[in-house]
Amino acid sequence: QVQLVQSGAEVxxxxxxxxxxxxxxxxxxxxxxxxxxxxxxxxxxxxxxWISAYNGITNYAQDLKGRLTMTIDTSTSTAYMDLRSxxxxxxxxxxxxxxxxxxxxxxxxxxxxxxxx
Amino acid sequence: IVMTQTPLSSxxxxxxxxxxxxxxxxxxxxxxxxxxxxxxxxxxGQPPRLLIYKISNRFSGVPDRFSGSGAGTDFxxxxxxxxxxxxxxxxxxxxxxxxxxxxxxxLEIK
Numbered sequence: 001q002v003q004l005v006q007s008g009a010e011v012x013x014x015x016x017x018x019x020x021x022x023x024x025x026x027x028x029x030x031x032x033x034x035x036x037x038x039x040x041x042x043x044x045x046x047x048x049x050w051i052s053a054y055n056g057i058t059n060y061a062q063d064l065k066g067r068l069t070m071t072i073d074t075s076t077s078t079a080y081m082d083l084r085s086x087x088x089x090x091x092x093x094x095x096x097x098x099x100x101x102x103x104x105x106x107x108x109x110x111x112x113x114x115x116x117x
Numbered sequence: 118i119v120m121t122q123t124p125l126s127s128x129x130x131x132x133x134x135x136x137x138x139x140x141x142x143x144x145x146x147x148x149x150x151x152x153x154x155x156x157x158x159x160x161x162g163q164p165p166r167l168l169i170y171k172i173s174n175r176f177s178g179v180p181d182r183f184s185g186s187g188a189g190t191d192f193x194x195x196x197x198x199x200x201x202x203x204x205x206x207x208x209x210x211x212x213x214x215x216x217x218x219x220x221x222x223x224l225e226i227k
Contacts, residue, residue, distance in 0.1 A: 035216070037165075045157075045165065045208055047216035061215070095164055102153045102212035103170040110164050 002026040004096055004108035011114045017084040020111045022096030029077040030054045033099035036070065036081045038092040039110075046092075050099055051079065086115045118142050118211050122219035128227045135196040137222045139209035144189050146213070153212035156185055156194045159221075160205040168207075169194065201226065 007021040022034060035050035049060035051070040058070050069082040079096055094111045097104040119142040129135045137156075145152045156169040167176045169185035172192060182197040196203055204226060209219040 044221050045210075045218040047218070050216075059215075101151075102216075103155055103167060103176075104157070104165075104210070104212075105167050105170070105176065107164040107166065 002098060002106045004098065004106060006094075006096060006108040006111045009112040009114070011116065012086050013117055014087055014115055016086050016115075017082060018086060018113050019080055019082045020094050020096075020113070022079040022081070022108055024077045024079070024098065027098070030074055034070070034072070034079040035097045035099045035104055037095045037097060037104070037107075039095070040089070040092045043092075048081070048094075053079070083113075086113075088115050091115045118145070118214050118217050120209055120211055120217050120219040122207075122209055122222050124222060125220060126223045126225070128225050129196075129199045130227050131201060132198050135199050135203075135224060137194045137207050137209075137224075139187075139192045139194070139219050141190045141192075141211055143214075145192075145211050146189065152188065154185075154187065154192050155210045155212070156183075157208045157210060157218075158203075158205055159208065160202075163205075165208065196224075199224070199226070 003025045005023045010018050030053045033050045033052050036048040038046050051058045067084045071080045091114050096108040098106040121140045123138045145154050154172050157165040158168050159165040173185045184195050186193050206221040206223050208221050
C-alpha cells in the first residue's frame, strides 16, 4: 500500500530555514511526481509546488519562488522541501502528496512547522 | 484560477443528502481534453484525502454515496445519505492551470 512518511515537527526562528522530508513506499517512486501543500492553523490549503521524481523538474507556486527548493533522492525514495527566510506566516502544517496525472491521490500525515522568535 | 465554494458551512441531518458547489473563475477544461477538478475530504485532525478526481471519478475506497458532476466552471459534490463519519471540511481543487483550492465547506451534523 502507498505510504508517505514525513519528518517530525520543527520550531524555527524568523529568518531561518527548514527542510522537511517525505519518504515514499508501496509504489514505483520514479513514475510519479511529489507535490507539497501547506495549511496554516484553521485555514485552507495552499499549493506550494511539485517535483518530478523521474527527472527532478520542478514547478513552484509564484509566491514562494526564490525561497523554496524541492529535491528528490531516488536512492531512498525520499522527497525534500526546503523553505528559507522563514516568517511567522510560514507557520503551518506541511503535507507531501503523491501526484498521479495531476491528482493528489495520497497524502502524508503532515509536518508541523512553527516559526517563532 | 479562483475557486469559490458554496456554502461555507452545511449543517445536515444524518441520512439526508448534502450538496456542495464549486465554481471556477475560468473553464477547467485542459487542452488535453481532461478537466482537472477534484474533491478532497479533511476529517478533524487528519490530512486531506482524495474523494473524487476529474469531476466524477471516485477514488479507491470511497463509498458510492459520494458523487461528483459538472463541467466547464461549475461543479458539484453530492453525498446521497450523510453518515457521521462524513463530518469534516470538503475542498474542491483545480489542477488545470497550476493548482488552487476552494476555501473549504464545513459539513456538520445538525
